[in-house]
Amino acid sequence: MSRSEGEAYLRTYMDLVSELPKRAAQWPKVPLVDEADGVPIPRVNISVKLTSLYPGFDPVAHDAALRRAKELLRPLLRKAMEGGVHIHIDMEHYAIKDLTLDLCEELFMEKEFRDYPHFGIVLQAYLKDGDRDAARTIEYAKRRGTPLWVRLVKGAYWDSETVWADQAHWPWPVWEQKWQSDACFERMTRALLENHRHVWTAFASHNIRSLTHAMAWRKVLSVPGSAFELQMLYGMGDPIKRAGVEMRQRCRIYTPYGPLLAGMAYFIRRLLENTANESFLRLATDTPESELLRNPEEIGRRTPPYQRPAIIRYEFEEPIMYSFENVPNTDFAQASLRQQMMAGLAQVRADLGSQIPLLIGGEGVTTGQWFETVNPARPKEIVARVARADSAAADRAVAAAVAAFKSWRQVPPEERARVLHRVAELMQQKRFELAALEALECGKPWREADADVSEAIDYCTYYGQEMVRVSENARRRDIPGETNQYYYAPRGVVAVISPWNFPLAIPAGQVAAAVVTGNTVVFKPASPAAAVGAKLVELFLAAGAPPGVVNYVAGPGNLVGEHLVKHPDVMTVAFTGSRQVGGHVNRLAAEVVTSRPSFKRVILELGGKNAIIVDADADLDEAIKGVVHGAFAYAGQKCSAASRVIVLEAAHDRFVSRLVETVRSMGLGPAEEPTTSIPPVIDRAAYDTIREYIQLGKREARCVLEVPVPAELHDSGGYYIGPVILDDVPPDAHVAQEEIFGPVLSIIRARTIDEAIAIFNGTEYALTGGIYSRSPGNIAKARAECECGNFYINRKITGSRVDLQPYGGLKMSGFGARVGGPDYLIQFCEPRTVTENTLRRGFAPSEEVVEELA
């Protein structure tokens, strides 16, 4: 989790490498395992998990991650060479597989390590990449000259890999069927053994077929003992181990090292895996030998091809087939996609400083006044010069929207939905360019910016589908002699006033919802995100929204925004921003304009003072990961950000000390750098406010972490604020009550779960929140009693996804239906009932009715 935890792990590895050989020298000698073909081999054989070494081993920052990992590993490898210790670099999740292979290749090719024959890597046969990974390894092992060990495994994360891939809508990296992994294992076995002069292979499996297959090929290919061993887990498959030994096969037993609890957890996970339905070990007890030894390819021939189950959603008690799926975020583990992001940044950079006019009635309009948007990491870098609207321009925009409404409201819902789907397609085509612009203009780091584009796409797709559903829902209640239709008509002009922190997603959602329901829009972006906002409107025009359906007026909120809210022709206001301005908008909109009176609907998405409860029995690895992401991602500049953690006494000290170390390790930097965990905040005003809150927090509570801003970042002029953690914060302190919108986290102690919930509810806000707990009772209590729109159990509290987690708050956090949910579109509509008497002079038109009933 943290740099210090990584350092502790590394120290342990170093201790093992230096101390274990001394102990091992005293062990009795067992030739079958201590020698190969009569030659002694290392008695100490250590596997290293890279993720334990430091927290930044992340493929998004591929090169930096490699550099740092190599720095950390070199002393270990040197020490291993000194003591004649065997070192295996372990393989973990698919997301870091290529990074790990790249690392090993570069490291083991380094001059000082190139000649040592006791280094190894792990290859996983359950990956679809298995054959390719084996080939790649053989290839560089040949170039290396000295043999390299490969531990060949099936792989231990099949469940997680499939779930994560499903959740991300990425293809499965693993084979769908067990026999495919087995077959791949055998193909890799043969490839590796055929190259036994370059790669030496340890077969780590408990599957008799896999092992005997390897042993048979060993015999066929005359592989020497130095290049072949079996490996099995301590405590598992003991009869197989005995059989191996009886057959004079070298068989190495591996076991976890370290504190008892962590080791138990490891064993339990492996036990679960090995008792899964398709596991060999589970089959072994009551399956005939011929079946256990059957060629997996043969099993494949009699197995029906895998069919990924359709996604089933629940609605109206019945499971329904539902077509909406969230668009996948970019998998930055793939080098080609990282390159596209770099290209996007370069492209945006080439355009920096260009002029952006207002867009009214489909045409560019300038006002003679301009304002600039800048890169928060280098405020002297001007991103765009934007035409500054005044109230006259706002009036023009409203007039254009009023004019366009007359015809747009009559466009069929399906056609309006098609415009949204085209916008979504265009966004997908330009996703790197859009994300890059967000990085440069709004300081959003890669993954955050990428997710913002995905969310924008999802809104367009989802609301498009929703509109079709809503318009199909136009209810009929026909009775003899009378038809009754209930349907949703648009309301008129919608003012969309949006913030800079989700610069594309939030206005995209609101504009999409307004437009698809048949309304027309005047959109005012937050000034620091004016260039991203202009792109959104350009996309709508490019997608075929007629002129005037979406209009763009950038300018100061207290002038342009307020003017729009008060405008008599604006029927609906969708505002996202601060609680103060939101309250003001609500009051302004409630003032009926006498020249054209109508009640205005106001949709508010405001702030939060979101809390996570960490229960006494919480899984702290998970809780810390969730808190860190919720509190510090994008420097805490999200309405959904975790800004309070309420920790039960029993967990407090462990939690806080690990949390502090974890956050201390997070990297500050410009958003465009993939290494950056915490970017600068948006502008000088935000910087000053947050700094003031930090000073206030130090008076109100105990500051347990304040990460200093590195000198070079400070000198760049960027609005950097190092993350701050305040402990023992009184629940009613200003820093525990007010939204700071920066990388500042307040920790509050609670003695009981009831007290924790009372603290949770003790603010004006009620947006997101969550609990980490393993106690079903406490989870149920918190779920029922915690006041918020989005409640998360054992999960981070940011990053809600369209349709999966309809989003929004209550109390002072918001007003209106949930974003990305089934009730959202309706609030842009006015339901209408049309009743027609079909009785004519005493006769009911029965045939008409019959036809409609048919």
Add this chain to the structure above:
Amino acid sequence: MSRSEGEAYLRTYMDLVSELPKRAAQWPKVPLVDEADGVPIPRVNISVKLTSLYPGFDPVAHDAALRRAKELLRPLLRKAMEGGVHIHIDMEHYAIKDLTLDLCEELFMEKEFRDYPHFGIVLQAYLKDGDRDAARTIEYAKRRGTPLWVRLVKGAYWDSETVWADQAHWPWPVWEQKWQSDACFERMTRALLENHRHVWTAFASHNIRSLTHAMAWRKVLSVPGSAFELQMLYGMGDPIKRAGVEMRQRCRIYTPYGPLLAGMAYFIRRLLENTANESFLRLATDTPESELLRNPEEIGRRTPPYQRPAIIRYEFEEPIMYSFENVPNTDFAQASLRQQMMAGLAQVRADLGSQIPLLIGGEGVTTGQWFETVNPARPKEIVARVARADSAAADRAVAAAVAAFKSWRQVPPEERARVLHRVAELMQQKRFELAALEALECGKPWREADADVSEAIDYCTYYGQEMVRVSENARRRDIPGETNQYYYAPRGVVAVISPWNFPLAIPAGQVAAAVVTGNTVVFKPASPAAAVGAKLVELFLAAGAPPGVVNYVAGPGNLVGEHLVKHPDVMTVAFTGSRQVGGHVNRLAAEVVTSRPSFKRVILELGGKNAIIVDADADLDEAIKGVVHGAFAYAGQKCSAASRVIVLEAAHDRFVSRLVETVRSMGLGPAEEPTTSIPPVIDRAAYDTIREYIQLGKREARCVLEVPVPAELHDSGGYYIGPVILDDVPPDAHVAQEEIFGPVLSIIRARTIDEAIAIFNGTEYALTGGIYSRSPGNIAKARAECECGNFYINRKITGSRVDLQPYGGLKMSGFGARVGGPDYLIQFCEPRTVTENTLRRGFAPSEEVVEELA
């Protein structure tokens, strides 16, 4: 439609009766039709439709209707006797069947008419009452001594009778199957012919089986020619007529008399009826004789029993079975139900003046201050003395509601729905008492008060069902490793502030919606309806709503109402009332209370300035009926009332002159009198305001009708205002722009449909509206362009029913979802999303997921 039209019809009858005999005397004599058994019989035979004689022939006011109809008919009957003319009192719709039979019985038994043998009545064999009606007629004909003619028909309103009964949820008065009517005809035939000394029968049918059956029984029973004839319609079934004549049966042909167009309409209706699928005339052309002459009982034996089709509603494209049905209003044509209403009035009257405390936390509370509610028809009559709440009492009520919320929110939705269903049952049990109280306290006439009770019942039933649907809709979006639930939580305390004009239905709907969604309520009734309001709360308590879930505080709106709106613990305000107060409520609620900040939801149901467009080709009978009901029922004291009629030039003069005469005929009176069409307005303040508008209207436009208040009503002190019609009102006149809430109608001319729509939309309001037109193009245009929540085509614009016509307006008419519709409950709720990470240390709990998917 009007008294003057009735007088014109009566004059025509009188002219016919006096003039036709002179003409008929000159016709050549045809013994077969002019004599019976050699004795001359009247050559002039006239049918009288009672509904043409005057507009008040309504069973709700049974005795008064009989009295008036007899007064009108006596001169006609005398004249008929003078000229030896045969008079048949025709039979029309089932609703007035008993009234008609009662009338005939009383009239023909009168001394001066008792001996005349040429009066007749009509009996309908398609009625389930047929046999009983025949028996009753035979019985009094015997007592009368002189034979009475009966024309036996099947009946010509089968379509309407079934549609009207379905719409009212009343049982069908007619036989479901054609053979049943035929069989009933034959039973009645035999009963009548067996009594041929007392009743003489004219068989009016074109069905050969029915006619030959009658002729066969005539032969068997030796019925003389004086007591038997056939009757057929002019222009229809001519071969049958010829066959009758050839068989020497007397066969009378009847034909409409009067203007050509009306006559054509009559012929066309009869033609439609006689070409219906099951009509004999349609069958006759290609069906073998044996089939045509088959005994209907035999057809019955081979016909599967009738099954009334289940009601099918449309939702989500698919037809669904839907269980909600509107509760039937009372059928005041039934004497027993009229008696129950009278008993209800007597019961309420016995309780007049009793004391009503506030109801807070389930207990009666007094404040030392009282106010009185009075009968608007006799303001000296005190209906109730009600405890007057002050702000302290309002605070107590809110505190009780806050306290009750804690547990009520956790009561399962089904249980909450059950409370509503019990309230509905109690209302149904007490419906006459409740309606009677409305009549006495709020001046609601019988049918209006009865419909208000029905609407209240419907809200309870419907919202109960809706809550179950909404809670079942709690959506799931489960993905591997994550469950996502979206459901609707209550918001907290709801202030229900409601008006006096729908004294039970409006608060019942809002209280029911608030309570069933898990909220608790403080209900402040309009002061003039405080006793009805108290009854509502008593019913909720009696139905099992826990103490504090519904609290009752009566008192002045500017004190108690405003205090509730501003109260920091009130989360939702449901206000129904005037546009001015509604705007004020909206502004007040937008002021965030700093002590407990939260955005308040405001649900407003305000006024209307509703218009009906009367197109150039409108069916004026229908249009006038709809306009009169919309504008003057309950003295125009409905938000949905028609207060503007926009008439296309071509229809203007005819429409206005007929409308004026119709309205002139409407009866003013106390609501408790069933004869009353227009009751007094609610109170002195309303009276004064409306009188001022009438004076203003006379200056702004041309007053074409102002009905004077009869002296005895004026002397009663009741707030009577005779209906007023203003013509040629400029669209922007005050009386065409402002809600008057009284019996004042503005007529505005339009040259084109576009102009009519522009006028329609040219007010601040947009609640209900409608068009009477026969032009599909104009209907479509108006439907698309007229701005209002509820639009009605060729139907009255008041009386929306729960579920069938979700109700509410836009612009300044309202704010919020439609009452009695599928989106209503949601606004009392706060959607919540709960996300749970179910991945544990890399393992997804697949069995859990599978179980839920199963």
